[in-house]
Amino acid sequence: MNARPPDRPRGLYLLTPDEPDTAQLLARVAPVLPHATWLQYRNKRADAGVRRAQLVALLPLCRAMGVPLIVNDDWRLAAELGADGAHLGEDDGALADARAAMPPGTLLGASCYDDAANAHRAVDAGASYIAFGAFFPSPTKPAARIATKALLRDASLPPVPRVAIGGITPDNARQLVAAGADLVAVISGVFDARHPASAARAYRAAFDL
Numbered sequence: 001m002n003a004r005p006p007d008r009p010r011g012l013y014l015l016t017p018d019e020p021d022t023a024q025l026l027a028r029v030a031p032v033l034p035h036a037t038w039l040q041y042r043n044k045r046a047d048a049g050v051r052r053a054q055l056v057a058l059l060p061l062c063r064a065m066g067v068p069l070i071v072n073d074d075w076r077l078a079a080e081l082g083a084d085g086a087h088l089g090e091d092d093g094a095l096a097d098a099r100a101a102m103p104p105g106t107l108l109g110a111s112c113y114d115d116a117a118n119a120h121r122a123v124d125a126g127a128s129y130i131a132f133g134a135f136f137p138s139p140t141k142p143a144a145r146i147a148t149k150a151l152l153r154d155a156s157l158p159p160v161p162r163v164a165i166g167g168i169t170p171d172n173a174r175q176l177v178a179a180g181a182d183l184v185a186v187i188s189g190v191f192d193a194r195h196p197a198s199a200a201r202a203y204r205a206a207f208d209l
Ligand SMILES: Cc1ncc(COP(=O)(O)OP(=O)(O)O)c(N)n1
Pocket: 013, 040, 042, 044, 072, 073, 087, 088, 089, 090, 091, 092, 109, 110, 111, 131, 132, 163, 165, 185
């Protein structure tokens, strides 16, 4: 039995592509944003100045659409710019430091990869959601560890939203939702699609939203 609290966020957790041009980034994000529950700003190639400028540009768009904006890797930048959250992986610093420094209610996500023990540690340190993956081979991160759906079904996981990531397509999303994913986190399945807005809508449909 996998009873899901009714107040948990659900749907598409969209991550931005490594787009170097800020105007182009906005042009790519704007049409898909109405279908996203959360947006994560992630750019692994841009320097600090570009990342800051891109976040400053994305914030009003997200505010206008009512979509929380979460910053990958850098909780200090998230706090400084007043973003809605930060997402930290194993190389991104201590969750407890981020939780202590960020305003109450700020979203704080933790990459837990393929291990439920990471999720317990993360929530103990202040994470407000947990992410597992990769569930399928990821075009964006081909070397990602592979996670199994049993993780999402684990009844002993802490009671916070469960995010699935890695190679998720509109077609394979339903099996993760059925296993217990509250959100599916996606880059290439939306931004490399021929019709990104249609693809984003299709993920929502996997949740019957
Ligand atoms: C929702 C979500 N889940 C996992 C990740 C991966 O974080 P990390 O392992 O730190 O890798 P990078 O994204 O920084 O390359 C994520 N960003 N978001």
